[in-house]
Amino acid sequence: xxxxxxxxxxxxxxxxxxxxxxxxxxxxxxxxxxxxxxxxxxxxxxxxxxxxxxxxxxxxxxxxxxxxxxxxxxxxxxxxxxxxxxxxxxxxxxxxxxxxxxxxxxxxxxxxxxxxxxxxxxxxxxxxxxxxxxxxxx
Numbered sequence: 139x140x141x142x143x144x145x146x147x148x149x150x151x152x153x154x155x156x157x158x159x160x161x162x163x164x165x166x167x168x169x170x171x172x173x174x175x176x177x178x179x180x181x182x183x184x185x186x187x188x189x190x191x192x193x194x195x196x197x198x199x200x201x202x203x204x205x206x207x208x209x210x211x212x213x214x215x216x217x218x219x220x221x222x223x224x225x226x227x228x229x230x231x232x233x234x235x236x237x238x239x240x241x242x243x244x245x246x247x248x249x250x251x252x253x254x255x256x257x258x259x260x261x262x263x264x265x266x267x268x269x270x271x272x273x274x275x276x
């Protein structure tokens with residue numbers, strides 16, 4: 139009887155971290171403004187998100203580039219393929235890492251988590267955060 143109790147407690151203790159694990163965020167997501175599709179997945183040891191499609195047409199048939207990047211060498215790189223979520227690691231019931239905003243050329247601390255079928259994406263400076271809701275891309 140005591141052995142069964144011990145085994146039962148051991149199984150419950152082992153399963154507890156799994157129940158508290160962050161829900162997966164992998165997949166293709168449409169950004170809050172509807173301007174891009176970001177694919178989130180494994181990037182060799184951490185989770186990252188890359189722009190896979192820019193929805194709003196580029197100016198005069200040219201590809202969208204990272205024109206506002208503070209590094210002059212990166213200003214001409216295309217937005218498609220650009221990593222915008224980096225160093226994402228599970229943390230409690232969400233994911234923490236960094237988010238790059240090509241509209242401002244700035245990188246922020248990021249907190250990402252599932253909000254039902256959607257993705258709640260926060261970019262933060264100190265204690266101030268801006269929240270965006272991304273939806274599943276078809």
